[in-house]
Amino acid sequence: MRVIVVGAGEVGTHIADSLDQDHEVVVVDRDERRVDSITYKHDVMAIEGDGTSGRTLDEAGIDEADLVVASTDDDATNIVVCGAAKTTDDPFTIARVKKTDLLRTWERSEGAFGVDVMVSTDLHTAETIVDIVNLPGARDVDSFANGLVRMAEFEISPDSPVAGKTVAEADRFESLTFAALIRDDDVVVPTGETVIEAGDELVVIGSVESTREFAGTLSPLPTLEEADEIVIVGGSEIGYQTARLFEEHGLESRLVERDPERARELAEQLPKTLVLESDATDIDFLVREHVGESDIVIAALDSDEKNLLVSLLAKRIGVERTLGIVEYGEYVDLFETVGIDVAVNPRWVTAEEITRFTREQRTENLAIIEHDRAEVLEFEVDAESLLVDTPIREAIAELPDGVVVGAITRDGELITPRGETRVQRGDHVVVFAETPVIDVVAAAL
Template sequence: MRIIIVGDGKMGSTFAQRLSKAGHDVTIIDKRATALQHTIESLDIMAIEGNGTTLEIQREAGVEQADLLIAATNTDEQNLLTCLIAKRAGAKHTIARVRSPEYVKEISLIQEDLGLSLTINPELACATEMARVLRFPSAVKIDTFTGGRVEILKHCLSPNSPLVGIRLSELSRFKASVLICAVERGKEVFIPNGSFQLAAGDRISIVAQPRDASLFFRRIGAPTSPVRQIMLLGGGRIAYYLAAQMADFGADVKIIEQDYAVCRNLAEALPNVTVIHGDGTDHLLLSQEGIEEMDAVATLTGLDEQNILMSLYAGQVSKAKIITKITRDSFEDIVENMDVGSVFYPRYIAAEAVVRYVRAMANSTGSNVETLYSIVGDKAEALEFRVSQGSRVSGIPLQDLRTRPGILIGSIHRGARVFIPRGQDTIEEGDSVVVVTTLPNLNDLDDILERRR
């Protein structure tokens, strides 16, 4: 697809990286020559220096032939205007990044009136994923498929976990219908088979229906009750959205923020949330506000280094579920080896939403991907396929399917039934099938099969 991205900041460059990697023809526009130079040195894409809101620059980028234009500048209003002009100029689809809480309630109206295909709010999307994990604290990350009927939950194995040392073929002893579909061990990622043996420190991704996931975690002695007391360190947009969602869920939420004006705004907007004006790095203040008794602590300031240090401290003084917000990908390798709980990258979450939308656009041109999530950074992904008529995988027992290495069938949704498949089960026309893979760019369910020679 031909895709134009306006805005070469952190978000725009991440969109460009993910979409170009997926094989799309990407052009990026920005006023700043230095930002563009850095992007074209790392990515094989076109770059145009100029104001991407103007029709002249959009035409230079080929907006009339564009399948999609994404506006990802730092200003909501500029993004909306950019998309309006692009739509009038001939772009088939438009996506705008809209971040302000002031627009959240009106976003459907704005989207309809401006003809937007999609709006992306990275902070809201990140807060929603955080809230999902806080409702199931044993998971580091949760992705949902088939309308929420199937989940992939990531869980880190502690040294005293009953899963340590067992082979996956022995999971049946826990009497829960789950499937371990991926294992991260250090920098390696495995799509395991039954003989794979788990070890302390492994990060396992589990496919299950929600009730089976809860049963499995209870049987391995992991907490399954949602958190009730939450402390948020930092009062930015993510803190606002997360506090609102968890307060609605019935949790007791406390925000600590250093900027007095921000505190006033939060207190007015969130009457059911306690807002404290203070420094979240002040150990005495944290103790006075009860950090030791918290069920969860989320570090959400604008400084990655500060978030990491506060998460490490919270983990030392409490048994809380820890959530850490990271903005820069340069910290990714470091954070992997630190005990900072569930780590969330807002721009990666937004980029996944864009990639999912682009995959959905491709459905009309032959792809049958319904949903897509990166479950292990860019090393593994889970895709939901709709089985089309004439698929080469239909009607063949899974044990007889000649699939490519790095492929695992995670679940099958057939009518009202969702199940973890076994070797004798078959895939049938009309099914929704979740596939976990380390292979890139699967566009069709038949792509899981070994290629004919």
Template sequence: MRVIIIGAGEVGYHVAKTLCRNNDIFIIEKDEEICNRARELDVQVIKGNGADVKLLKSADIDKAELIVAVTGVDEVNIVACMASKLLNNKVKTVARVSNPDYIDRPVSVRETVGMSAMICPELSLASEIHHILSIPEAINVEHFVGGKIKMMEFKVSDHNPLIGKKLSESNLPECCLMAAIFRGSELMIPHGDDIILNNDRVVLVGKPEAVEDTRRLFDEHRKNSGKIAVVGGGEVGYYLVKLLSERNLKLTLIEMNKRRSEEIAQTLPNVLVLNGDGTDVVFMKEENIGSMDAVVAVTDSDEKNLLCSLLAKRLGAKKVIARADRPDYAELFEIVGVDVAISPIQATVNEVLKFTMGIGIESLVTIEGEKGRIIELTAKQGSKIINKKLKDVHFPRGAIISAIVRGGEVIIPDGSHIILPEDKVVIFTLPSALTAVEELFS
């Protein structure tokens, strides 16, 4: 596809880095230093304002198939998408928007004002962390097909009853499939003879009640007090605490800025708001942060988030979650002891990827950085995979069909099952197998 990306900061750079392997990418950025960084990629860079109609025309907007506006200014992104749509009414447009006056959910469709999708990375990150905190044993939780399919990722710790067992002996509930195993830096799509080891991370997909039933296998028998601390009262921290406040939890928010602390305390009276530094050892001890079920560090500094998370872990917090604005930091955070590290940028990348694939993807989630992807799509009449038994389909080795939803029925498929037109299909795939999956469903 011909894609124009407006803004080459951290979000734009990583979108371009992901797309440039298989697409024709143009970047418009007004900062010379940021332009120079973008030129390291296999892209064409134009220096200037992405909301400038003349500049859009010089980038051949009439030939573009997708516009991704991800500058740090909401209004520039919105105007750039609206202008692009006026110049080329067939182009798809994605705008990054953070102001709650413009958006109240992680992703919103506003075709009437020229945007195929508006995405709020901060809301997406808060929502993802909220899902993880809802299942104490899990390190990742996602929903597909309107909640009919649930995915959970767990870490296999000491004394887990699955350790040393073959997958075929694991006695997982019906309507539940182990879609992947992460072992160190290796990702495996498991088979019946594969043995589960200590420290593996396993991805389970299936009916919500069946996947929920597996939680007992990963329960470390630690009594939860319902105490959660969030460090950082910016957009992410505020959104997250607001979501969590709807549940019966004992919430603490730590924010360095005194005025911001007072604003949040007035808005959320049921939350204990503390004005302090989450990296201050004395302060964290005084506030008994080590007694928390979870500590979530979501300041706008990756370094502070890392230090705060490791300090909380050292003091005794059961689970620590850290925001990592740079996606390549997330894996490093987890290597040094953070339980879960999440980048808000990935949500934007995932949303853009949906528009670059020609098989009508309705949902796309990346697992463990970008090592694996779970996609939800609808099987179309005429595609190569329909009306055949799965055992007769040359499905790529790096992918597995995790679930089929037909009407209200959820099917965990085996080789005898057939995909029919309009079935909702959930697939776990390695990035290397994605093209082969596209070919089967195109």
């Protein structure tokens, strides 16, 4: 497949990186430094030029392209790129946008603007925040099989009840699979005798109930339904969308916005949210409004530094859990080390969502683990699958190391896989696999 990616920022680079092993990828960007950087780091063709220009698209081979991804930081540019691609030929087009209004306009008229799929950075980031908040202690959460299966990632602290235990000792849950441990730079596929160590990132796959029960053993923090107080700092589009989604869940959060005009606008749009006009970096305000009694503070201001400051202040006055928006990916690990419990990077969220559409059509869903060290994928099993009518233990033995079948759904019911479980044609399987073997796994399953 020939793929043209317009925009060589974090999103475009991530997408190119996920495709360059098995597809012909061309990346277009106006910035010479970005073009040089991506050429040096990845096995792709990189072109310096304007992706809205027919001449540049011709140079990129638009007449042979199967997919065009417009991933610049400018909404209008991305839409124009898709429109220009459609006038030249008829590739499948994906546009990244920030403004949710553009997404709503596109949804009302499928195929508008020459865009086949539109991905809204702000909305998907807000949805990610709500999913993480709903599972106490989780660093990442994703749903599969129409919501029957959940994947979650947890950091194991030194005082965690599972630290120092074997997987067999820790796995006391009816429908849960301990899929992997991320330990330093290694991915460990555990056996029953594998010891879970403090500092590990543990990836589990299972039913919603078992995943939530396991999360409850790791953290005393309340779930979304149990939360008494949620504070959102910042009336950005992400902050607004997060509050709106909380309202849809029947929750009344508080939102702090410094700008008077924006605060009034938000108060009109969010009838079930208490909007406070103030500066949330003022610790006297935080104390006066009893923010320290909150279950979680979500920092959604317009800069990474402000979000870090708010998180540190919230921690100082007693908030148990903080979640912050971090725009620059290189800051994520640093900010989680010094003050934010969970850092959400909108660009990574968007790249993951777009990557879902670049996989083979047999892949129903996908989640990227630890910045593309591994992936969790959902497949519908067909007659050619290695899994059909074969015990899982035997089928997995035919695959490269680093593969785990985490869950199976059949006729709307969840089946917890064990070594002797046999998968049937038409089942949906949720599989954990290390990134280097993803394509081999996809072809076999």
